[in-house]
Amino acid sequence: MAKTKYVIGLDYGTLSGRAVLVEAATGEIAAQAVKEYPHAVMDRELPCGVRLEVDWALQHPQDYLDVLTETVPAVLRQAGIAPQEVIGLSIDFTASTVLPIDRDGTPLCFLPAFEARPHAYVKLWKHHAAQPEADEINALLAARGEIDLPRYGGKISSELTLPKALQILREDPEIYQCADQILEASDWLTFLLTGSRRRTGSTAGYKAMWLEGEGYPERAFLRALDPRLETYPEDKLGEDICPVGSRIGELNPVWAEKLGLLPGTAVGASIIDAHAGLPGCGITKPGQMMLIIGTSSVQAALSDRPYSGGGICGAVKGGIMPGYYALESGLAGVGDIFGWFVNHCVPAAYHEQAKGAGCGMHEYLTRLAEKLVPGESGLLALDWWSGNKTPFVDVDLSGMVVGYTLSTRPEEVYRALIEATGFGTRLIMEAFENAGVLVDEIRACGGIVEKNPLLMQIYADITNREIKVAASQQTAALGAAMYAAVAAGSERGGYDSIFDAAQAMGRIQEKTYRPIPAHVAVYETLYREYCQLKDYFGAKNPVMKTLKQIRQQAWRQSV
Secondary structure (H helix, E strand, O other): OOOOOEEEEEEEOOOEEEEEEEEOOOOOEEEEEEEEOOOOOEOOEOOOOOEOOOOOOEEOHHHHHHHHHHHHHHHHHHHOOOHHHEEEEEEEEOOOOEEEEOOOOOEHHHOHHHOOOHHHOEEOOOOOOOHHHHHHHHHHHHHOOOOOOHHHOOOOOOOOHHHHHHHHHHHOHHHHHHOOEEEEHHHHHHHHHHOOOOEEHHHHHHHOOOEOOOEOOOHHHHHHHOHHHOOHHHHHHOOOEEOOOOEEEEOOHHHHHHHOOOOOOEEEOOEEHHHHHHHHOOOOOOOEEEEEEOOOEEEEEEEOOOEEEOOEEEOOOOOOOOOOEEEEEOOOOOHHHHHHHHHHOOOHHHHHHHHHHOOOHHHHHHHHHHOOOOOOOOOEEEOOEOEEOOOOOEOOOOOEEEOOOOOOOHHHHHHHHHHHHHHHHHHHHHHHHHOOOOOOEEEEEOHHHHHOHHHHHHHHHHHOOOEEEEOOOOHHHHHHHHHHHHHHOHHHOOOOOHHHHHHHHOOEEEEEEOOOHHHHHHHHHHHHHHHHHHHHHHHHOOHHHHHHHHHHHHHHHHO
16 A cells, blocks of 8 residues: 655745645645744834834744744654655745845845845835835836736735835845845745745736736836836846746755755745635635635635736736636735734723633623624724725725724724624625626635634625635645645646645535625625725825824834
């Protein structure tokens, strides 16, 4: 009897990284390990004490290496398997999360000369300090009549690669000059593991404005943006793109020894973390929408044709599943919003009551919020605590709650915040459907999906769709493991396509959330009011942008 073969999926999130060891034949997770990032998100200061400005979000690349060297050996020890039983490894990662490196692959922030320079560090996906650069890019695109081209997703966000690179060039040209490459963190890791300088088509297409058959934006556009950017793609990015689902290389002896694996183990092209969730949820065809809910959320659905506009990007054919375009958007804040409320807005008496009930504050507020019926609080919120992706693609927009009275209680606000993220989710779903991608079924995954049944029921009521839940709590990591199995190929005990891998390794729980008709009717009315707030504060009223400008000026005066 042939021995069981395993694959490893590495999932790099915003605050931690994890490894899962998965049986290639069944998708069963044999072991998993999580490593919190010691430096977390650096949004106030560097480790050396240098203060950061407003809207910065940096990370330390050493944290990513620690995830590799700690979690991979850990899952091998837990499962008690031999290295030769592992046939492949693949990575999913937040994006666009970029860092500058030297020729040898050393991050510039590792060098003593640059350890106090913010631009030498990793710019996390939610680094929004490059918004002025994004605005400049959008203005140039509009002037050239290119704003509706599919590759741009309707509007450039500060979460993409080019604004981050342009910010480095403008604010610290020495760092830009010294960088041999400015690359995605996932591409950096596959370079270290294999020695291959190829870049994954996932982040190149969705985050770096690359389009198959055309490449990166043309030189004339980049030169118009800044003459020093004219050769930016060939100088800093590299143009050898590896398709998603392909083998980017094989594990080299140095890293094989560090991880406890065999040299020559297949390493797949990396993929954006949320995108790995599609096969992780077993999604292989149009009509199914993936919903990942965590600190933020992501929604994605497969399409037969590209679409771009209103914050929805779907320009990359084969960017997730071969033969299909994938429409993608999401909310910039979900769990982050709930965390903000619990950490800063709940009175001490509630903390004492939660302690007495033997539960955490999130669980306690959820218990109280479950007793409310839709509309009972009289509150309505906009879910823009971290800006808006759809339809405005604007990080300068901010959150709000209307309807407060002297009798408003914390659990009412908590429920209103949950409902706001549900309304934002419906808005994106409708944008998909307006693009011709009907959503018959929602498949959900992510930490909050398992932890908060109230949220899931509210989402089902607001979207008026049945929501099925992925069987694995680690769907992104499981999806990465599926791509590892494809990188290994059937000759090594893996698969020849991601469709085959998803069919064999993905599964859904029997438990589902079905809409409650009486709740659907109330939320239909509240959603119309949400859309009025969205239109008024997103497009017609500058108050949110004015408040942010005042805040930035006050911050600079306080330094």
